[in-house]
Amino acid sequence: MGILDFFKNKPKNTANVAKERLRIIVAQERAQRDSPDYLPTLRREILEVIKKYVNVDPDAVLISVERDGEHEVLELSVALPEKANAALGNG
Amino acid sequence: MTEIIVVTSGKGGVGKTTTSASLAVGLAKRGKKVAVIDFDVGLRNLDLIMGCERRVVYDFVNVINGECTLKQALIKDKRYDSLFILAASQTRDKDALSRDGVDKVLKELAEDGFDFVICDSPAGIEKGAALAMYFADRAVVVVNPEVSSVRDSDRILGLLASKTRRAELGNGAVEQNLLLTRYNPNRVESGDMMSIADVQEILGIEVIGVIPESEGVLAASNAGVPVILDETSNAGLAYDDAVARLLGENRPLRFIDAQKKGLLSRLFRS
Numbered sequence: 001m002g003i004l005d006f007f008k009n010k011p012k013n014t015a016n017v018a019k020e021r022l023r024i025i026v027a028q029e030r031a032q033r034d035s036p037d038y039l040p041t042l043r044r045e046i047l048e049v050i051k052k053y054v055n056v057d058p059d060a061v062l063i064s065v066e067r068d069g070e071h072e073v074l075e076l077s078v079a080l081p082e083k084a085n086a087a088l089g090n091g
Numbered sequence: 092m093t094e095i096i097v098v099t100s101g102k103g104g105v106g107k108t109t110t111s112a113s114l115a116v117g118l119a120k121r122g123k124k125v126a127v128i129d130f131d132v133g134l135r136n137l138d139l140i141m142g143c144e145r146r147v148v149y150d151f152v153n154v155i156n157g158e159c160t161l162k163q164a165l166i167k168d169k170r171y172d173s174l175f176i177l178a179a180s181q182t183r184d185k186d187a188l189s190r191d192g193v194d195k196v197l198k199e200l201a202e203d204g205f206d207f208v209i210c211d212s213p214a215g216i217e218k219g220a221a222l223a224m225y226f227a228d229r230a231v232v233v234v235n236p237e238v239s240s241v242r243d244s245d246r247i248l249g250l251l252a253s254k255t256r257r258a259e260l261g262n263g264a265v266e267q268n269l270l271l272t273r274y275n276p277n278r279v280e281s282g283d284m285m286s287i288a289d290v291q292e293i294l295g296i297e298v299i300g301v302i303p304e305s306e307g308v309l310a311a312s313n314a315g316v317p318v319i320l321d322e323t324s325n326a327g328l329a330y331d332d333a334v335a336r337l338l339g340e341n342r343p344l345r346f347i348d349a350q351k352k353g354l355l356s357r358l359f360r361s
Contacts, residue, residue, distance in 0.1 A: 015285045019285055023293055025242060026241075026294075
C-alpha cells in the first residue's frame with residue numbers, strides 16, 4: 001500500500017459483489033434447469049391440498065430433487081405456521 | 092469433416108458478429124475453407140462487419156426456400172478466396188428459417204468441402220438462436236465480464252447441453268469455449284470488473300480467448316474490415332490468438348495485465 005492511499009477514498013470492490021451475486025443466482029438457475037418440468041405444478045397442487053387443512057403461506061412449501069449417485073430424492077418441506085390456532089376449524 | 096461452430100451469447104451487444112467475422116477471417120487466412128452465416132433474420136449485420144453489404148443479392152432464406160442456389164447466395168470475400176458469407180434475410184417473417192432448411196444448407200456446405208461453418212447467432216433464445224446452435228459441434232460463447240452477460244451465457248450453456256443435435260442424439264456434448272470480450276485489465280486490477288478467473292469459475296468452461304476493450308473494434312466495423320486484420324490493434328492480435336487456439340495451438344493469453352504505472356505512481360504505491 002502506498003502512502004497516498006491514506007488520502008484516497010478506497011473504492012469498493014464491486015467485482016467481488018458481482019461475482020458473489022452471480023454465483024448464487026447461477027447455482028439457483030442451474031438447479032432449476034436440471035430439475036423435472038413437473039416440479040412447479042406438483043408444488044402448487046401440494047400447496048392446495050395442504051391449504052385445505054392448514055393455513056400455510058404460499059412460500060411455505062419447498063420442493064426439490066436431489067441427485068445422490070444413482071438415486072433421485074424428492075425433497076418436500078412444509079413450514080407450518082407457528083400458532084396452533086392457524087389450523088382451519090372443522091367448519 | 093466440416094466443423095460447425097456457433098458464436099452465441101444470449102445477451103445482445105457483446106460482440107458476437109465481431110467475433111464471427113474475425114474467427115472466419117482468421118481461419119480463412121490460415122488456408123481453411125470457411126463459410127460464415129448470419130442467423131439474425133430481420134436484423135442482418137454480418138454483411139456490414141465483413142464489408143460486403145453492397146454485394147448481397149440472395150440470402151439464407153432465399154436458399155432455404157429454393158429461390159436461388161447456395162452457390163448464388165454465397166458471397167465470396169474480396170480478401171480471401173476460401174471465405175464465403177451467407178447473409179441473413181431482411182424479411183420480417185421470424186419463421187422463415189426452418190430446421191430442415193438449415194440442415195439442408197449445412198449438408199450442402201459439407202459436400203462442397205468446407206472446413207468450417209461459423210454460425211453467427213442472434214441475441215436471445217428464440218428460434219434464430221436455437222437454430223444457430225442446433226447443429227453445432229462447438230460453441231464459442233461470447234461474454235462480457237458483466238453480470239447480465241455472464242448470467243445469460245450460463246442460460247445458453249444449459250441450452251447447448253440439451254437443445255442441440257449432439258445432445259439429442261447422445262453424440263457427445265457440444266464443445267464449449269468461452270471468449271471474453273471488452274476486457275479491461277486496468278478496471279480488473281482496480282476491482283471494478285470481474286477477472287477472467289472470476290468468469291471462468293462461475294461458468295466453468297475453458298477460455299479460448301480474451302479480447303481487450305479496444306478502439307480498434309469500432310474503427311474496424313466502421314470500415315467493414317474485421318478487426319483481426321488490424322495488426323496494430325490488441326483486439327485484432329487477441330482474435331488471432333483465439334483462432335490459433337481453435338486450431339489446437341497452445342498460446343498464452345496476452346493483453347490481460349494492467350498497464351504498468353509511471354515511475355511516480357510506482358514510487359508512491361509500491
